[in-house]
Amino acid sequence: MFQKVLIANRGEIALRILRACRDMGIRSVAVHSTADASAMHVRLADESICIGPAAASESYLNPVAILSAATISNADAIHPGYGFLSENAKFAAMVEEHGITFIGPSPEHIRLMGDKVAAKRFCRHANIPVVPGSDGPITGEAEARAIAAEIGYPVLVKASAGGGGRGMKVVHDPDGLGQAMEFACAEATSAFGNGELYLEKYLARPRHIEVQVLADLHGAVIHLGERDCSMQRRHQKILEEAPSPALGEEERKAVCASAVRVATALAYRSVGTVEFLYADGAFYFIEMNTRLQVEHPVTEMVCEVDLVREMIRVASGAALGYCQDDVRTSGHAIECRINAEDPVTFIPMPGRIGDYHPPGGPGVRVDSALYSSYSVPPYYDSMIAKLIVHGPTREVCMMRLRRALAEYVIDGIATTIPLHLRVLDAPDFRAGAYHVHWLEKFVGEGQSGTVPVATD
Amino acid sequence: MTVTKAKTDFDADLVRELADLLSETGLSEIEYASGDLRVRVARVLQPAAVHGPVVGGAGAASALPATAAGGPVREADALLDHPGLLTSPMVGVVYTGSDPATPPFVKVGDAVEAGTTLLLIEAMKVFNPIKAPRAGVVTRILVSNGVPVEYGEPLLILE
Numbered sequence: 001m002f003q004k005v006l007i008a009n010r011g012e013i014a015l016r017i018l019r020a021c022r023d024m025g026i027r028s029v030a031v032h033s034t035a036d037a038s039a040m041h042v043r044l045a046d047e048s049i050c051i052g053p054a055a056a057s058e059s060y061l062n063p064v065a066i067l068s069a070a071t072i073s074n075a076d077a078i079h080p081g082y083g084f085l086s087e088n089a090k091f092a093a094m095v096e097e098h099g100i101t102f103i104g105p106s107p108e109h110i111r112l113m114g115d116k117v118a119a120k121r122f123c124r125h126a127n128i129p130v131v132p133g134s135d136g137p138i139t140g141e142a143e144a145r146a147i148a149a150e151i152g153y154p155v156l157v158k159a160s161a162g163g164g165g166r167g168m169k170v171v172h173d174p175d176g177l178g179q180a181m182e183f184a185c186a187e188a189t190s191a192f193g194n195g196e197l198y199l200e201k202y203l204a205r206p207r208h209i210e211v212q213v214l215a216d217l218h219g220a221v222i223h224l225g226e227r228d229c230s231m232q233r234r235h236q237k238i239l240e241e242a243p244s245p246a247l248g249e250e251e252r253k254a255v256c257a258s259a260v261r262v263a264t265a266l267a268y269r270s271v272g273t274v275e276f277l278y279a280d281g282a283f284y285f286i287e288m289n290t291r292l293q294v295e296h297p298v299t300e301m302v303c304e305v306d307l308v309r310e311m312i313r314v315a316s317g318a319a320l321g322y323c324q325d326d327v328r329t330s331g332h333a334i335e336c337r338i339n340a341e342d343p344v345t346f347i348p349m350p351g352r353i354g355d356y357h358p359p360g361g362p363g364v365r366v367d368s369a370l371y372s373s374y375s376v377p378p379y380y381d382s383m384i385a386k387l388i389v390h391g392p393t394r395e396v397c398m399m400r401l402r403r404a405l406a407e408y409v410i411d412g413i414a415t416t417i418p419l420h421l422r423v424l425d426a427p428d429f430r431a432g433a434y435h436v437h438w439l440e441k442f443v444g445e446g447q448s449g450t451v452p453v454a455t456d
Numbered sequence: 457m458t459v460t461k462a463k464t465d466f467d468a469d470l471v472r473e474l475a476d477l478l479s480e481t482g483l484s485e486i487e488y489a490s491g492d493l494r495v496r497v498a499r500v501l502q503p504a505a506v507h508g509p510v511v512g513g514a515g516a517a518s519a520l521p522a523t524a525a526g527g528p529v530r531e532a533d534a535l536l537d538h539p540g541l542l543t544s545p546m547v548g549v550v551y552t553g554s555d556p557a558t559p560p561f562v563k564v565g566d567a568v569e570a571g572t573t574l575l576l577i578e579a580m581k582v583f584n585p586i587k588a589p590r591a592g593v594v595t596r597i598l599v600s601n602g603v604p605v606e607y608g609e610p611l612l613i614l615e
Contacts, residue, residue: 098580
């Protein structure tokens with residue numbers, strides 16, 4: 001087992017990884033920018049090293065600074081968390097070249113699945129259905145028009161290197177295609193340094209269903225059930241739940257088996273998430289995330305497993321030690337992402353936290369690096385807390401979620417807690433009848449004043 | 457940097473001059489008044505990026521976990537305000553000379569030209585020279601050969 005793990009991240013996920021390390025008796029090294037000198041992961045770590053100025057490009061995204069920190073602190077492994085360098089194949093390779101273990105998949109898997117076109121091609125070959133679209137990158141508008149005519153409008157123009165909704169445009173008719181391609185290409189070039197595009201059929205009301213997989217270095221692959229992440233705004237997940245209220249046992253079995261097939265075909269290792277769109281009874285592979293995900297606690301709550309611990313354990317070479325039949329799920333879990341944003345306009349609202357009181361009681365878990373008098377810096381992601389609630393049934397889970405949201409005090413800044421309370425009251429949500437475009441319509445209604453805003 | 461003024465005939469040059477003076481002297485605030493005109497320029501001094509030894513550690517967390525600070529930081533705090541302070545531009549290992557056999561690049565009391573190599577910082581097997589940003593005299597060297605440094609850690613004072 002590792003003696004010392006360097007955590008190449010910040011915020012709640014740095015703290016989450018630190019906690020797993022401490023539970024396993026592993027020493028932790030926090031790295032931080034000057035803006036995070038008093039962050040909770042820095043306060044709690046066994047050692048901490050300032051690696052650069054506030055700008056992420058010069059600190060959390062700086063491979064040399066992080067490797068240098070790992071070297072001077074004698075860390076024998078690096079956990080990348082999510083975001084930042086977690087899906088950077090070059091970084092993963094650099095870490096291994098320096099004789100340090102990268103706690104995650106191999107650089108080859110990161111590279112393959114990071115290229116959305118190559119990932120789809122791989123899955124097609126493994127007989128996993130993908131969303132109809134271009135077989136590979138599209139070279140020009142004429143080719144795009146021909147493919148769009150074949151699969152039918154509306155279509156989605158997507159960037160091969162894309163993610164988080166950037167480099168993605170919906171096109172409803174042939175006239176809009178050229179301009180959408182220009183926009184998507186420009187956006188992807190500036191965000192990812194790669195303007196390559198591909199085309200996909202746009203599904204009107206799909207659900208986002210993803211399956212958690214876990215594999216060791218010795219070929220054992222299991223799944224830990226699905227998560228439903230259909231509650232999204234601008235392709236950003238807002239709330240996740242497991243199991244999906246939209247699936248029956250047959251569908252669940254089918255999608256989980258598909259995910260295991262993808263991971264097995266890859267000879268994958270570590271944790272990963274295989275994402276599908278679900279529409280009209282069919283699943284279509286969209287992408288695989290080769291990292292720990294924000295919403296992993298939802299799975300942890302229903303499977304009673306510590307995914308970060310498992311990730312560290314298998315990275316050290318340990319065998320999984322159990323098989324698919326040993327995995328049991330129980331009850332229902334929902335996670336609310338709480339962002340430092342105005343709950344109506346979604347404008348980021350960094351600032352100083354006054355009083356802070358996280359909720360508790362049966363079935364409640366809070367993953368957050370907040371504390372009273374902490375200042376949320378303006379340089380990074382606006383997500384400041386995750387509230388995860390478990391209950392024996394979805395009904396009980398929703399009741400507990402309402403209680404916990406109402407208890408949660410984050411004074412001094414605006415947060416998305418009021419939005420979650422409104423969603424929780426929506427009949428569509430209560431019935432489990434929502435899809436990936438539902439929330440955008442719902443908040444559109446809210447702004448015109450037709451949906452009442454819950455107060456507490 | 458905040459600027460308050462009493463009159464409407466805004467004198468940008470004056471403010472700029474005061475602001476320059478502010479950085480030059482390392483002060484946090486200057487108030488200037490002449491007749492009806494009153495100008496105050498102020499800034500928040502860069503907080504201490506580093507306290508105490510580099511690979512320090514908070515150890516056991518108290519009620520609210522303390523920062524990695526808490527040790528003998530008085531002197532470091534005073535030095536951080538020094539206008540001649542040079543801080544590390546990267547995390548790495550500092551070297552005072554090109555190899556252990558040769559004398560250090562500089563010692564206390566040396567007068568140096570702008571561009572003179574003062575120290576080396578090794579990050580991932582690349583040696584990065586830390587050069588004098590201006591001519592001056594080395595009055596303090598705050599690091600010793602072979603020690604790890606964080607980003608922003610005080611290296612030496614050039615006056």
